Amino acid sequence: MKIGELAKRTGCSVQAIRYYEKENLLPSTRRSDGNFRLYDESYIEQLSFIRLCRGLDLSLSEVRQLLSLKNSPGADCDEVNYMMEAHIQQVEARINDLMELNDQLRALRSYCSDQQTVENCGILQSLSSSVDDRPTGDTHDRHNGATFSG
Amino acid sequence: MKIGELAKRTGCSVQAIRYYEKENLLPSTRRSDGNFRLYDESYIEQLSFIRLCRGLDLSLSEVRQLLSLKNSPGADCDEVNYMMEAHIQQVEARINDLMELNDQLRALRSYCSDQQTVENCGILQSLSSSVDDRPTGDTHDRHNGATFSG
DNA sequence: ATTGACTCTATAGTCACTATAGAGTTTAGA
């Protein structure tokens, strides 16, 4: 099958497949006379594995590690466990950050009732004022996990 | 003060400050004879506003909107409210996605007990097997909110 | 005069792709 069919059958974009190949997550295939990539059924499984991992938010480098572990069946699977554990902790940390963030956003929203002008908008006031009444800005613990880390 | 001091006093990197200037989030300053940027105290407040918004995960384009609203005090603040509401919903959707994800990861982790080989690793098996026993892969609802949207 | 700390601009890199340009290939219908 050609790349378009593989894309359709895996729910993946054509460019993503080419990208995975370039990044050595998928082995390169044979080509047709016209230089089109030709895939057999086994690629559906391989690509689905990648998509499944990505759906779990694993990075491509983590997926690469899992793939190489898959190919050495005798190795013990501590590494897999370790990676999953680390990933779970990352996800949970991110959830905690976002929930804290959500509290702050909701508090902020409550400062502004409708039908006011920007001049009196509690949200903007609250975002603007927090500097003046604090000594240097170093003393309050800054929420530092909110920006995307990767 | 020069850029380094501003950076220290706001907890911001020097490059980030230059970036904000380039992106028109901070007005450009006067320069010294040697072409160094010179800031007065008001920049601390302006930069802190930006950092605070970023700490709430607002995008720079959202921050830009807020800044322009701040500068038109007579306007009504519906826009601010609308933006905050949209942002809160985004954050909450992301939290839900991550919590679902977390359930899946924990389930996956439970499939593999220690001291096994990769060959028998329940995690890898479970990531690999889910294709063969399903018709096309289209029927099961794919978790599609896990990848970062921005 | 020189060292070291700071600053400048410009450019490349990050991540996991998406989007586009410009070219070639294949397939279906007239």
Add this chain to the structure above:
DNA sequence: TCTAAACTCTATAGTGACTATAGAGTCAAT
């Protein structure tokens, strides 16, 4: 057989919010 549409190819640029680096200039202290 011609042609148009649909597909594929490579290469390159763009996304967001920065960070990191190179190579040069500036400034303060010794």
